[in-house]
Amino acid sequence: MIGRPSLLLVALGCVGLALFVVPFVGLLARTPWSDLPELLGRDVVTDALRLSLVSSVTATGIALVAGVPLAWLLARVEFPGRAVVRGLVTLPLVLPPVVGGAALLFALGRRGAVGEPLYEATGLLLPFSTWGVVVATTFVAMPFLVITVEGALRSLDQRYEGAAATLGARRWTVMRRVTLPMIGPSLVAGLVLTWARAFGEFGATITFAGNLQGKTQTLPLAVFVALESEREAAVAISLLMVVVSLTVLIALRDRWWRVL
């Protein structure tokens, strides 16, 4: 009886699916469709959307530039304490974001171990600034990229890189023409996950960067504020987030990250 799943399996699968579908339906049911253009056109919403897009894309960019080398080191270089480093990298995945935000505040705040000398040298204050949002979202989201890329590098047959070397390819050429293209699908998947996590980031951001409209108030923060004051606006912003996230995930899914 191949190809005919048991009823129990179907039933449990439907329970799982319901968990995803029901809240979404609830959201749609409460959506004030006629007021939607007015609600979404408000400054507070457009500011938050712009900030969310800028900070999540910047965080993804930083993750690409710094996270791929980190993943490479973890996958390819044996050094003492590698297991500890790997643990540290994955810590933001399991840590409550608010704890991460607090830790960032202690380290990078005005009186922080790194924050104070940084402020004195450059006048840059990360907390309660847009860069603070970027730091907080990167902190929370980058592990997705590092883990995905490290896994891909580990499972890549290194003999391909050896083959490229015997053909005269120098280290960077091997990286550019063999390693990165071969882990391409995983890299894109990691970037998409990182972006999605950064786009939805709430806890670390509000703790470290605060909640200032136009400066640090991203969409999730705007939802949080609106829930207290004006439910309809909260629903509208939530719907906006759902639409943006779904659009990105579906648009990239078939073409780029079938691996997941």
Add this chain to the structure above:
Amino acid sequence: MTEDGLYASVVVRRSESFELDFEVSIPPGRTVALLGPNGAGKSTAVAAIAGLLPLDMGRIELAGVVLDDPEQALFVPAESRRVGLVFQDYLLFPHLNLIENIAFGLRSRRVGRDEAFDGARQWMRRLGLNGLEKSKPRDLSGGEAQRAALARALITDPDILLLDEPLAALDVTTRAQLRRTLAEHLEGFRGPRLLITHDPIEAFLLADEIHVIEQGTVTQRGTADEIRLRPRTRYAADLAGSNLYTGTASDGQVDIGGHSLHIADRGVAGAVLVTIRPTAISVHHSEPTGSPRNSWPTTVELIEPLGDRVRLRTGSPLVLTIEITRDATADLGLAIGAGIWVAVKATEIGVEPDVPSRRS
């Protein structure tokens, strides 16, 4: 040592218990086969010569240039060596199409895209791969992939060609055909060639000289005939002791230099390779009765003890290496010059298609 060829004295410690230690010298235009079982260190040897693995001791010199000499703290990395390597299962880059794969070596050496692609097209034509420029490696047949790997290695005009189990990834039927293509292209390459294989037939047919390697050391070196007829170790005897002939098959029979044998496969015809295991031959005082369809009288020319067994060689009409137990030797009262009958079942004769070999 040779001026233009390869000289390699390779010592690599892979673990406490395993050390590869061998020496090989290959003049231009000659093929040496490193023949040995899995785990003998063959692939380590290739990696060392290609520059993917540094030596612990020894020296590698190619075309008059020292590539690795730990004592002098000298190591030329793989990308700076002029080594053409055909990998086991080929390792064509799966994300590149065929022309990009073949042009890879030129592109890596900063040859412009158009020029590199022109060069790749020439090699593809030469190896019968034209029309496949846009194909991805996964869409190629085993033979096409092998030729593509060869083209990719040869396009950079290397000083040596290394072939790591070039036929192991293929099924038996295509192997015979590709062995021929490979033989032709080896002929066309003027530098030294090193063939790594665990298949004695491959070594016998493609190499001028064979080095048998076991547990990291060379246990015997010589021509195919020397190793086949006078194997020095149990392993060499088992793999190389086979009786190997070229012949012509037709209608359930095979003709080997005028001597005809019955074979089981009635379908095979034309040039063939014939193998008979030394243990598959029985020895008798007089003409045997019963099932063997192939039997003939001959004389014992050589008797060699080999552990619990004895190795015999017989004379005309077909030089055979035979292995029988010591007890059987005693029972038969064998001595050099003695007249005996030998018999072999048709089903014990291995026949596979071949093309006229260049070394027959």
